[in-house]
Amino acid sequence: xxxxxxxxxxxxxxxxxxxxxxxxxxxxxxxxLRLPFFQRYVAAAGVTPAAGAQVVPRTRLQWLLGAxxxxxxxxxxxxxxQVSAPIHWQTSARDLILAVDISGSMDENDFAAxxxxxxxxxxxVKQVIAEFLDGREGERMAxxxxxxxxxxxxxxxxxxxxxxxxLARTEVGMAGPHTALGDAIGLAIRQFxxxxxxxxLLILLSDGxxxxxxxxxxxxxxxxxxxxxxxxxxxxxxxxxxxxxxVDTATLKTIASTxxxxxxxxxxxxxxxxVYDQIDELAPRKVSDHSYxxxxxxxxWPMGLVFLLVALAWAWRNLGLxxxxxx
Numbered sequence: 654x655x656x657x658x659x660x661x662x663x664x665x666x667x668x669x670x671x672x673x674x675x676x677x678x679x680x681x682x683x684x685x686l687r688l689p690f691f692q693r694y695v696a697a698a699g700v701t702p703a704a705g706a707q708v709v710p711r712t713r714l715q716w717l718l719g720a721x722x723x724x725x726x727x728x729x730x731x732x733x734x735q736v737s738a739p740i741h742w743q744t745s746a747r748d749l750i751l752a753v754d755i756s757g758s759m760d761e762n763d764f765a766a767x768x769x770x771x772x773x774x775x776x777x778v779k780q781v782i783a784e785f786l787d788g789r790e791g792e793r794m795a796x797x798x799x800x801x802x803x804x805x806x807x808x809x810x811x812x813x814x815x816x817x818x819x820l821a822r823t824e825v826g827m828a829g830p831h832t833a834l835g836d837a838i839g840l841a842i843r844q845f846x847x848x849x850x851x852x853x854l855l856i857l858l859s860d861g862x863x864x865x866x867x868x869x870x871x872x873x874x875x876x877x878x879x880x881x882x883x884x885x886x887x888x889x890x891x892x893x894x895x896x897x898x899x900v901d902t903a904t905l906k907t908i909a910s911t912x913x914x915x916x917x918x919x920x921x922x923x924x925x926x927x928v929y930d931q932i933d934e935l936a937p938r939k940v941s942d943h944s945y946x947x948x949x950x951x952x953x954w955p956m957g958l959v960f961l962l963v964a965l966a967w968a969w970r971n972l973g974l975x976x977x978x979x980x
Contacts, residue, residue: 654718654736654738655735655736655951656733656734656736657731657732657734658731658732658733658734658948659731659732660731662712662727662732665730666727668723669719677879690918692838700857702949710869718962720960722962725955725959725962727958728955729955729956731838732950732952733950733951733952733955734948734950734951735949735951736946736947737946737948738946739945739946740944740946747792747793747850747852747853747854748793748794748795748809748848748852748854749789749792749794749795749843749854750796750797750809750841750844750845750855751795751796751797751856752797752799752803752837752838752840752855752856752857752858753797753798753820753823753858754797754798754799754800754860754889755775755798755799755800755823755825755827756799756800756825756826756828756829756830756832757826757830757831758774759773759774759825759860759889760825760826761773761860763966764776764777764778764889764920764922765777765920765922765923767922772922773825774860774889775823775825777921777922778889778925779820779821779823780785780922781922781925781926782820783817783821783931784926786816791811791814792811792910793809793811793826793848793850794809794810794811794813795807795808795809795810795816795841795844796816797837797840797841798827798829799833799834799840800826800830801829801830801831801832801833801865802828802829802833802836803828803833803836803839804840805839805840806820807819808844809844814964818975819973822979824891829865830847831864831865832862832863832864833865833866834857834859834862834870834904835863835867835868835869835870835872836866836867836868836873838855838857838868838870838873838874838877838884838908839857839868839873839980841882842873842877842880842882846880853882853887854883854884854885854914854932855877855883855884855912855914856885856932857884857885857887857905858887859888859889859905860888860889862900862901862904863901863904866893870904870907870908871907871908871911874907874908875911877911878911882912883912883913883914884909884911884912885914885915886905886906886909886915886917887916887919887925888900888902888905888916888917888918888919889919889920889925895969900918902916902918903924915931918932
């Protein structure tokens, strides 16, 4: 399909006619012979004298060539383009960040993989997250790990294979032994600052109470709510535990409610899988449709044809003059 990128340029087509109507024709001075008794010669010849200049007449071929060249130039100014069939694709309109607790308490081997087997908490969480990532194709995700400090393991990306590889290499204690919930939320907010999508979801997995954040988790949640970040909190540990191993479910619930999210308790792999199934129901994934048409300019063709016509006319005129016999 061919389209004109600047169709208004076609309004220039009648411009030569307008110039001919409003502007006088160009006159060329002609050589003349001065004669005495000029009036007698004119009377004897029976002619009427005229001015010593005249408009050079043009042949029909010259008029046709000029009109054709002007039309081709205007067509080139209209920028004709060859447009391909539309190419459609979809992208996710949601950015999602996983914030995973890797403090010392995640080394406990009490995470139920089945009725008989138990796993290290972090190992069990990584298995379920890997399955969750397998169904996120086309979605932008990021990974934050936190202990005594929070770190960006992977920024927002659609390369989920690399994100999975980075998650697989994450070990307990890499970020320190304590739990900094507030810092993890603050770091996620900074990652979302580079996002232009409307739906921003943070999934926060932790098995302990906040013990080392520079900003309290509640204040961080209030800032997240102002930035339109929704937080889903998932408690991994034992709410009835003691010390840093006790999950502060009250704080996690407040974080979630402040941002319009939800709070879940996952004591085993089956429960954690069920939580991930509920996340899409809580915050349905939005999809943006995109289309693209490849455009190739065709303006070079009318411009080239004008050059060819002018060159042929010049060659024909000069060759014709050379072949004309001398008087």
